[in-house]
Amino acid sequence: MTTNPPRARGRPRRFDPEQAVATAQRLFHARGYDAVSVADLTEALGINPPSFYAAFGSKAGLYARILGRYTGTGALPLAEILRPGRPVPEALAAMLEEAARRYAADPAAAGCLAIEGARCNDPEARAAARALTAAGEDSIRRFIAATQPEAAERLTDYVVTVMAGLSTMAREGQGLDRLLATARLASLGLAQARQD
Amino acid sequence: MTTNPPRARGRPRRFDPEQAVATAQRLFHARGYDAVSVADLTEALGINPPSFYAAFGSKAGLYARILGRYTGTGALPLAEILRPGRPVPEALAAMLEEAARRYAADPAAAGCLAIEGARCNDPEARAAARALTAAGEDSIRRFIAATQPEAAERLTDYVVTVMAGLSTMAREGQGLDRLLATARLASLGLAQARQD
DNA sequence: GGGGATTTGTAGTCATTGATACAAAATGCC
DNA sequence: GGCATTTTGTATCAATGACTACAAATCCCC
Numbered sequence: 001m002t003t004n005p006p007r008a009r010g011r012p013r014r015f016d017p018e019q020a021v022a023t024a025q026r027l028f029h030a031r032g033y034d035a036v037s038v039a040d041l042t043e044a045l046g047i048n049p050p051s052f053y054a055a056f057g058s059k060a061g062l063y064a065r066i067l068g069r070y071t072g073t074g075a076l077p078l079a080e081i082l083r084p085g086r087p088v089p090e091a092l093a094a095m096l097e098e099a100a101r102r103y104a105a106d107p108a109a110a111g112c113l114a115i116e117g118a119r120c121n122d123p124e125a126r127a128a129a130r131a132l133t134a135a136g137e138d139s140i141r142r143f144i145a146a147t148q149p150e151a152a153e154r155l156t157d158y159v160v161t162v163m164a165g166l167s168t169m170a171r172e173g174q175g176l177d178r179l180l181a182t183a184r185l186a187s188l189g190l191a192q193a194r195q196d
Numbered sequence: 197m198t199t200n201p202p203r204a205r206g207r208p209r210r211f212d213p214e215q216a217v218a219t220a221q222r223l224f225h226a227r228g229y230d231a232v233s234v235a236d237l238t239e240a241l242g243i244n245p246p247s248f249y250a251a252f253g254s255k256a257g258l259y260a261r262i263l264g265r266y267t268g269t270g271a272l273p274l275a276e277i278l279r280p281g282r283p284v285p286e287a288l289a290a291m292l293e294e295a296a297r298r299y300a301a302d303p304a305a306a307g308c309l310a311i312e313g314a315r316c317n318d319p320e321a322r323a324a325a326r327a328l329t330a331a332g333e334d335s336i337r338r339f340i341a342a343t344q345p346e347a348a349e350r351l352t353d354y355v356v357t358v359m360a361g362l363s364t365m366a367r368e369g370q371g372l373d374r375l376l377a378t379a380r381l382a383s384l385g386l387a388q389a390r391q392d
Numbered sequence: 393g394g395g396g397a398t399t400t401g402t403a404g405t406c407a408t409t410g411a412t413a414c415a416a417a418a419t420g421c422c
Numbered sequence: 423g424g425c426a427t428t429t430t431g432t433a434t435c436a437a438t439g440a441c442t443a444c445a446a447a448t449c450c451c452c
Contacts, residue, residue, distance in 0.1 A: 010428020011418040034230060035317045038410055048431055053411065055429095119315075119367070121231045157365070157374050158381045165361030169353070171315070178353050185354045189385035206398020207448040234440055244401055249441065251399095 017055050020045045025066045025073070029109035033063060033120035033129075060124035063117070067132050070113050076102060078136055082143040091143065092159050093187035099163050100179035103170035111167035155193065162186045213251050216241045221262045221269070225305035229259060229316035229325075256320035259313070263328050266309050272298060274332055278339040287339065288355050289383035295359050296375035299366035307363035351389065358382045 023044055027036050038059050042052050056062035081095045103111050114136070117129030137160055145152035166179055219240055223232050234255050238248050252258035277291045299307050310332070313325030333356055341348035362375055 009420050011430070013429065032317070049411070051430065059410065119364070121228070154377050154381065157370070158378045161361035161365050161378045162358065163361070164364040165357035165359070168315070168360040168364065169357050174353070181350050182354045182357045185350065185385050185389055186358075186382070188388055189381050192384055192388070193381055203450070205450050207400070209399065245441070247400065255440070
């Protein structure tokens with residue numbers, strides 16, 4: 001599957017970059033970008049700084065790479081949830097509920113990696129995280145606009161705000177039950193948001 | 197008003213601690229606790245590190261002092277909004293709307309100082325901020341429980357989550373109009389949250 | 393105007409940050 | 423076997439973080 005038929009030339013790597021990325025992803029998700037130092041990463045990966053920089057370029061570079069694979073490893077499957085034709089209130093309610101489930105799935109890595117990363121203090125890492133959250137936001141907006149163009153902005157703002165709140169509360173330690181209850185309460189507002 | 201009748205003994209201060217606290221508050225609110233260094237503070241205050249530490253003890257100590265006065269300088273006036281006897285849905289809707297207004301009032305210092313401070317990476321500062329947010333949360337819970345004991349937990353979780361989301365979006369740059377629209381949409385869920 | 397008290401400015405401490413220089417080690421290719 | 427290639431390990435780098443030692447300066451009190 002992941003075997004490289006033609007063996008590389010020089011001295012072979014003593015670690016698997018893909019597994020290293022997965023390990024780093026857990027670290028970043030657990031503590032947040034700023035709180036994870038390169039020393040933390042190299043120690044967790046069992047490698048030395050030169051190997052780290054040769055493989056990933058920089059801390060922010062590794063983070064961007066992690067965000068790139070986050071879509072397939074824990075992020076909300078927006079394409080599935082917001083499939084065209086699905087009633088908007090139902091789809092958005094399902095999205096909020098799924099967000100609650102994912103954000104609370106691993107208490108040691110609570111919340112959304114991208115939403116939380118979008119508030120870190122490193123400009124490069126922050127920009128990468130914001131690009132990902134902005135893409136998700138666009139998906140939501142387009143899905144709503146397909147059937148309710150005039151409500152797309154308002155509803156998108158609303159669900160994105162609730163998801164940011166859910167991510168925050170998950171990181172504050174709230175468990176699945178409380179997050180789910182909040183998500184469902186938030187969905188009540190969606191069902192009757194028709195006027196205006 | 198703030199004059200100290202008996203003049204102090206030693207060499208007089210060359211800066212006003214109260215005004216320094218106000219200046220530091222703006223800095224912390226604008227950039228967040230972690231992103232403000234002691235060097236930033238001393239430069240903004242026009243003083244040197246020894247004066248800073250003699251007056252405030254530590255960066256986290258100054259922050260705790262700032263949080264202590266935040267209640268009277270920009271934080272939500274919960275005691276006014278959640279006055280006993282006011283209908284719960286009305287009061288909570290007013291609280292969310294007022295949160296939107298305050299979080300967007302100063303674009304250079306958006307969001308809630310305490311909510312944002314509760315996610316910083318310094319344990320002492322984080323604990324101080326969480327104590328303040330926890331106190332506010334308790335106020336909300338008690339207000340609701342006075343008339344709807346069985347719904348207090350759920351509704352408190354919900355409005356706190358929405359406020360955390362509003363603070364996040366305010367910091368992301370959303371203006372008053374969008375935050376207000378979101379707050380009002382969130383209030384729709386409150387009005388019909390009776391069953392269960 | 394001398395003495396105790398307090399703040400100020402200069403100049404530093406020590407730990408940690410992200411990132412690197414350099415040579416030795418380990419491979420494939422010829 | 424020798425050479426080009428790539429990674430590894432050791433040992434650091436410069437910058438920045440929060441914080442402080444120390445002596446000169448400036449006040450009140452007597």
